């Protein structure tokens with residue numbers, strides 16, 4: 001088995017840069033080569049050129065994994081996760097909470113096939129994009145939280161998402177959406193936020209405690225909350241007590257969304273601007289990950 005390591009030194013507010021030598025040393029016997037990314041989109045470009053490798057070890061966060069799975073051949077290649085990002089949602093699905101757990105999984109032979117989301121979206125200039133995602137998509141409130149956290153608060157480490165969630169709750173704006181589930185008639189909804197999740201986690205939040213990453217379904221949360229109810233909801237999720245939930249929740253495997261005005265779309269922490277149309281299709285058990293089997 002031939003491994004390539006792709007390391008994003010900018011992950012976790014550039015803390016990963018200091019861990020390059022440690023990762024290199026610990027994977028020297030198993031990974032033939034390590035490439036350190038230099039710009040956004042670079043991890044995807046490296047993965048596209050890595051067809052000679054059987055496995056790609058990703059040292060970064062969920063945003064780096066997002067780039068890699070969109071460049072690699074998911075039918076043939078496998079990934080290993082070195083969870084050195086801010087939230088590390090995918091690694092947490094498999095109780096890989098630190099670098100040691102990630103290294104152990106790559107050295108071991110246990111693999112699991114997980115569900116991924118296949119997205120197609122169109123922007124206001126009619127450009128169409130396709131992408132795979134492993135964790136989360138958001139429109140409205142969650143997207144504004146991710147954007148603000150990424151741009152202004154990464155220095156706070158683990159606290160960047162909850163702090164952003166509180167600040168952005170002040171500026172909640174409702175917008176109109178047409179939502180179609182499984183090809184049924186579209187339903188018009190006025191919402192200030194929409195979250196679609198493959199994982200239990202979104203950022204540091206355990207937003208969908210019952211979600212499973214191998215059940216062929218994704219979870220949907222629609223919110224139309226004011227500052228007070230949004231903040232109560234954030235607190236209830238962040239504290240893990242779920243004492244307050246004003247949101248409409250359901251699961252699906254095929255969904256289309258059309259917005260009246262262009263929206264920024266967040267996919268696994270990355271932002272795509274001015275999106276007017278989006279479809280999400282579940283691809284059950286379509287990505288193979290090295291895990292520790294726990």
Ligand SMILES: [Mg+2]
Nearest residue numbers: 212213215217
């Ligand atoms: Mg699921």
